[in-house]
Amino acid sequence: MFTFVYAAYKAVCCLRVSRWSQPGPLALYQPEISRLDLRRQWIAHLLVAKANNDRATNEKGGWLREAQAWFVFALFLLVVTTIALVLTSVFTSPANGAGGQPLEINHIDVGQGNAVLIISPDGETAMIDDGRWTNCAPTVSFVTGKGINHIDYHVATHYDADHIGCLGALVDAGVSVGVCFDHGGSKNTQTFANYVGACGANRQTAYKGEVITLDAASANPVSIKVVDLNGAGVSVSPSDENALGLDMKLSYGSFSHEFGGDMPGEDPDIESVVGPEVGHVDVCTVHHHGSKYSSNDDWLNDLTPAVCVLSVGHNSYGHPTAEVLDRLHAHGVQVYWTETGSGAEPGPMDHLCNSTVTITVSLPDNYAVNCG
Numbered sequence: 001m002f003t004f005v006y007a008a009y010k011a012v013c014c015l016r017v018s019r020w021s022q023p024g025p026l027a028l029y030q031p032e033i034s035r036l037d038l039r040r041q042w043i044a045h046l047l048v049a050k051a052n053n054d055r056a057t058n059e060k061g062g063w064l065r066e067a068q069a070w071f072v073f074a075l076f077l078l079v080v081t082t083i084a085l086v087l088t089s090v091f092t093s094p095a096n097g098a099g100g101q102p103l104e105i106n107h108i109d110v111g112q113g114n115a116v117l118i119i120s121p122d123g124e125t126a127m128i129d130d131g132r133w134t135n136c137a138p139t140v141s142f143v144t145g146k147g148i149n150h151i152d153y154h155v156a157t158h159y160d161a162d163h164i165g166c167l168g169a170l171v172d173a174g175v176s177v178g179v180c181f182d183h184g185g186s187k188n189t190q191t192f193a194n195y196v197g198a199c200g201a202n203r204q205t206a207y208k209g210e211v212i213t214l215d216a217a218s219a220n221p222v223s224i225k226v227v228d229l230n231g232a233g234v235s236v237s238p239s240d241e242n243a244l245g246l247d248m249k250l251s252y253g254s255f256s257h258e259f260g261g262d263m264p265g266e267d268p269d270i271e272s273v274v275g276p277e278v279g280h281v282d283v284c285t286v287h288h289h290g291s292k293y294s295s296n297d298d299w300l301n302d303l304t305p306a307v308c309v310l311s312v313g314h315n316s317y318g319h320p321t322a323e324v325l326d327r328l329h330a331h332g333v334q335v336y337w338t339e340t341g342s343g344a345e346p347g348p349m350d351h352l353c354n355s356t357v358t359i360t361v362s363l364p365d366n367y368a369v370n371c372g
């Protein structure tokens with residue numbers, strides 16, 4: 001230990017010490033080293049240097065110069081240690097979870113439909129819906145373009161063809177699926193049959209309060225809670241897919257994001273029942289592609305979102321409607337659109353992306369909404 005410290009000390013201070021040392025009979029201190037190996041020669045050299053230094057120290061005023069040299073050396077150690085600590089804190093910052101990446105929520109531009117890909121800081125994945133069966137290229141290219149060949153969790157909000165139409169195409173493209181969560185039951189359509197086929201034995205019926213956790217081993221996991229489903233206790237027709245759909249709340253740090261498919265807020269009004277269960281969120285989804293029967297005032301009062309994402313494309317329903325956009329704007333909501341749709345035009349509080357709407361979240365609660 002002494003050898004190491006003294007070597008470091010000499011590396012910093014030797015020039016000054018040697019300048020302070022007077023020429024003298026160094027040979028007196030030179031041991032016989034011709035028979036020593038290289039390592040022993042090096043140690044012997046240090047001993048000679050120390051002896052030389054001790055001699056200089058013993059001269060008049062030498063102790064002062066020695067103290068100055070040690071002070072310079074201590075200062076050097078302090079600077080090196082400080083730099084090392086700063087670098088360590090930069091490269092091991094826990095700001096974004098163990099993986100060091102921000103949480104990514106991608107509302108893929110799938111035209112008139114819905115598909116969301118969530119990528120956790122540690123690289124785990126969840127999909128909420130996957131797009132319309134007639135237009136699967138955007139979903140497939142986006143997922144595979146991210147280098148993803150496995151979806152850990154897939155959640156179907158409901159069984160309409162614009163929400164579960166592309167899981168089969170993803171599987172055909174080589175993307176495997178972990179667990180498929182949905183509201184149970186069945187629907188007599190080819191799209192539903194294809195969805196069930198893609199899920200295989202991994203299909204599970206979700207229950208109210210169920211939580212899907214990404215990065216479960218992390219100090220900062222991402223939780224996706226099934227807030228309610230199957231009409232939320234309201235009596236609805238068993239064929240009313242929109243009313244049967246799941247509503248979910250993602251939480252990461254203090255950030256939160258709601259996902260609700262095509263949930264109605266009128267005839268039947270499911271939103272007013274589910275709203276208090278969701279509570280405040282930073283970001284919401286504009287239900288049912290901007291239908292005037294969704295995103296009602298009670299809902300917006302309960303969620304008080306700053307941003308909502310509108311997934312819409314060419315359609316025959318006049319989505320998005322001016323009524324729902326007016327409501328959103330009156331509640332101070334900035335609306336990000338994947339496309340223009342076939343209804344109202346974007347206004348000053350609307351952001352038309354014509355691409356994926358991407359939300360990135362860094363802890364504790366910094367999030368950004370961007371197009372692309």
Ligand SMILES: [Zn+2]
Pocket residue numbers: 113114160162163261262288289
């Ligand atoms: Zn829909």
